[in-house]
Structure formats: structure tokens, C-alpha cells
Amino acid sequence: MVRKSALILLAVAVVGLSFLAVHDLRPRPQSLSEYLQDLFVTNGIALSKDDFLEPVDDPYLAFAKMLSLVPTASQSDDSINQRKSRLISTQFLAVKDKLYLDGLYGKIDMHEHYRVGGSIRLFLKAAACYGISKVLFVPTDYGPDNKDYKIHWTFLIAAAKMYPDQIIPFCTIDEADPHAAELVEQYIKQGAKGIKLIGGHPSFYDEPLNSENMYKVYEKAAEYGVPVLVHGSIINIPGLKDQLDQVYGDFPKVTFVHAHYGSTLMGGINLDLIVELLDKHPNLYIDLSMGGGIARYHNYLKQDLDTIRDFVIKYQDRILFGSDIILRRARNDFDWLYERIKCDIDLHEKAEYTCGFGESDWVHQGFNLDREILRKLYYENPKKVLGL
Numbered sequence: 001m002v003r004k005s006a007l008i009l010l011a012v013a014v015v016g017l018s019f020l021a022v023h024d025l026r027p028r029p030q031s032l033s034e035y036l037q038d039l040f041v042t043n044g045i046a047l048s049k050d051d052f053l054e055p056v057d058d059p060y061l062a063f064a065k066m067l068s069l070v071p072t073a074s075q076s077d078d079s080i081n082q083r084k085s086r087l088i089s090t091q092f093l094a095v096k097d098k099l100y101l102d103g104l105y106g107k108i109d110m111h112e113h114y115r116v117g118g119s120i121r122l123f124l125k126a127a128a129c130y131g132i133s134k135v136l137f138v139p140t141d142y143g144p145d146n147k148d149y150k151i152h153w154t155f156l157i158a159a160a161k162m163y164p165d166q167i168i169p170f171c172t173i174d175e176a177d178p179h180a181a182e183l184v185e186q187y188i189k190q191g192a193k194g195i196k197l198i199g200g201h202p203s204f205y206d207e208p209l210n211s212e213n214m215y216k217v218y219e220k221a222a223e224y225g226v227p228v229l230v231h232g233s234i235i236n237i238p239g240l241k242d243q244l245d246q247v248y249g250d251f252p253k254v255t256f257v258h259a260h261y262g263s264t265l266m267g268g269i270n271l272d273l274i275v276e277l278l279d280k281h282p283n284l285y286i287d288l289s290m291g292g293g294i295a296r297y298h299n300y301l302k303q304d305l306d307t308i309r310d311f312v313i314k315y316q317d318r319i320l321f322g323s324d325i326i327l328r329r330a331r332n333d334f335d336w337l338y339e340r341i342k343c344d345i346d347l348h349e350k351a352e353y354t355c356g357f358g359e360s361d362w363v364h365q366g367f368n369l370d371r372e373i374l375r376k377l378y379y380e381n382p383k384k385v386l387g388l
Contacts, residue, residue: 033076035085036060036069043096053106053379054133063105064088066128067095068121072165098129098338102349104374105131108168108382111229111259111289111322113140115152117329120159124166126337130345134382136168136322138196138229143204144174146183157191168193168386170229173217175199175207181216188224193386195221196229200244200263202236210243218251227255227385229287234273235266241273248281255385257285257320260293261308265300271311278315285385288312288377291324294343295358301347301365309367316373320381321348348374 047059056062114137139152160167171187173180234241262274290297346353351368
């Protein structure tokens with residue numbers, strides 16, 4: 001009887017060990033981090049921490065968040081089930097061939113416009129394909145009008161709350177409004193990270209930018225420590241350069257960004273005008289956005305690329321990246337947005353490139369900037385301007 005009991009116990013033990021052995025051979029559930037790494041690497045995309053402009057612990061998770069494949073709150077050790085993996089894989093494969101793998105991920109785009117009806121989700125998706133993780137949007141209309149600005153601002157700040165890690169909202173005011181400073185303060189308290197002035201645009205010049213009214217606006221910028229983005233067409237508007245010279249000097253603690261090469265690539269290459277201001281005012285930066293005038297800018301680049309490239313290299317610590325796209329309902333087209341952003345990225349990074357906006361048959365010569373300069377344009381300089 002004892003022998004029979006011992007045999008039964010031995011049989012049970014063998015069955016138990018066999019079960020454990022089989023169980024150990026089953027695939028261990030992957031973490032989100034492991035799944036994402038397998039997904040990217042299997043599709044020929046290997047990432048490292050050195051590829052990212054901002055320090056990251058998990059490069060695959062960081063890129064997945066940038067591409068909105070996973071929520072921004074996701075953690076590396078999150079569990080992954082079949083339904084989630086299938087959804088992530090489908091979204092990834094939809095953009096895999098669009099990824100611009102330059103090893104410079106976490107770019108900050110410092111100049112885009114928003115109007116009601118534009119799909120910010122679509123823009124962020126297109127931008128993410130180029131490694132752009134944050135985008136500065138300004139709510140603008142067809143001319144200075146605080147009524148319309150408020151409408152666009154209401155939608156923009158709502159979107160910024162939906163995408164707090166990706167959207168940098170700037171506010172816009174009509175410079176001729178005697179309550180402009182009050183509006184600026186209101187917008188800043190609602191979440192504006194800076195101010196954009198349209199009044200220096202030659203089509204919408206209603207108020208001198210060194211007026212008493214505008215000085216109240218700059219005082220608010222100084223009080224709250226926010227930067228001011230200026231269109232400032234010093235080629236087209238007589239006396240505007242002197243006005244801005246005065247403003248930049250009178251508010252040394254305010255960071256100003258003079259857009260579009262300082263608006264000096266018009267009617268020729270007039271970079272000496274913005275050089276004078278840059279050399280005089282250390283609180284001044286510029287951006288290289290080309291916007292709707294991209295075909296015109298390409299004409300100037302073609303005329304004297306070396307002069308413009310030398311300027312970019314010399315002032316590399318004071319220059320920002322942006323495309324100046326006006327995002328509106330008619331621009332809710334992923335391919336259009338993707339190709340338009342590509343023109344600016346290619347100009348900075350390549351020796352030669354094509355751009356399908358105005359002169360698609362041209363082979364353009366690009367700046368072909370080295371990695372350290374690109375790092376400044378895409379990340380280090382925006383961080384300084386935004387106080388990040």
C-alpha cells in the first residue's frame with residue numbers, strides 16, 4: 001500500500017514538472033517598450049538615445065509618442081495585448097515609408113499659423129514624420145481684427161489643452177487696439193506662451209510698432225517673460241527698421257524673433273539690414289520660414305546661396321526653424337502638409353533637393369548644414385527663446 005502511494009505521488013510530481021516546463025516555454029508577454037523596439041527594428045528602423053535632441057530613456061517609446069502611436073502618458077513597462085499591438089502596428093505601417101530618418105528627433109517648429117477648421121491632429125502627424133515634437137501656432141486671420149483673432153484663439157487654446165506636450169500657443173492682437181495690452185495679459189493667463197505681431201506685415205500695417213500703445217504690450221511681455229514674434233517687413237515699410245531698432249533696445253529683457261530672415265530677402269538679398277540689428281541687439285533672433293512666398297525665396301537662394309548660407313552659419317546661435325504654413329480647412333491634406341514641411345527640412349539638411357511648390361522641375365541647392373548647427377536651429381535656440 002505504501003509502495004502504491006509513493007508511485008502515485010511520483011506520477012503527480014512528474015506531471016507537475018512537465019506542466020511547468022511547458023509553461024516556461026510559452027512566450028513571455030512583451031512590455032510596450034519591447035513590442036515597439038521589435039516593431040521598429042523588424043521594419044528596418046533602429047534608434048538610439050543619441051538620435052534625440054532632447055534626452056530620452058526609451059528612444060522607441062519616445063518616437064512612438066511623437067507619431068501618436070501611443071498616448072503621451074504611456075510607460076515602457078506598460079503591458080501590450082493583441083488588440084493594442086494590432087492598432088499600433090496598423091498606424092505605424094501607414095507612416096513608415098514617410099519617416100524622415102535624419103537622426104534629429106525632437107525638433108521644435110517655431111512658426112506656424114492656425115485658423116478655425118484646420119486639423120491640428122493632421123499637422124502634428126505630418127510634422128512628426130520629420131521628428132518634429134513641438135509646434136508653435138499663432139491664431140491669425142486675414143488682417144488685424146481682434147474679434148476674429150479671439151475666435152481662432154479659442155479653438156487653438158482648446159487644442160493646446162488636448163496636446164499640451166506638442167502645441168506651443170502664441171496669441172495675436174491688433175496693434176491699433178487701445179486694449180491690446182489687456183488682451184495680451186488675458187491670453188497669457190489662459191496659456192499663451194508668447195505674442196505674434198502681424199502689424200509689421202506690409203499688407204496690414206495699421207500702427208507703428210514703437211507707439212505708446214505697443215510699448216504697453218512689450219511691458220506685458222517683459223512682465224510675464226514671454227517672447228515676441230514680429231513679421232517686421234523692414235524692406236517694404238519705410239521707417240520700420242528704425243522703429244524696431246528702438247523697441248529691441250528699449251526692451252533688452254524681452255526676447256524678440258524677427259521672422260522670415262528678418263524680412264530682408266525681398267527685392268534682392270538685403271541681409272546686411274538684419275545683420276545690423278542682430279549685431280546691436282543680443283535679445284534678437286530670426287527664423288528662416290518661407291511661408292507662401294517659398295517660390296520667391298527660392299529665387300533669391302538660387303541667385304546667391306553662398307551669401308545666405310554664410311549668414312546662417314555665422315548667426316547659427318540666433319536662428320530658428322519654421323515653415324510659416326497657414327493651417328486652415330483647405331489645408332487638411334496630409335500629403336500637402338508633408339511635402340510642404342519637407343521643402344524647409346531639405347533646404348537645411350541637403351546639398352540638393354526638389355520642392356513641388358512653384359518650381360517642381362528645379363533641383364535646388366541646399367545649405368547642407370552640419371549636425372551641430374542643425375541641432376541649434378531645431379532645438380537649442382528654440383529652447384532659449386521659449387525658456388524651456
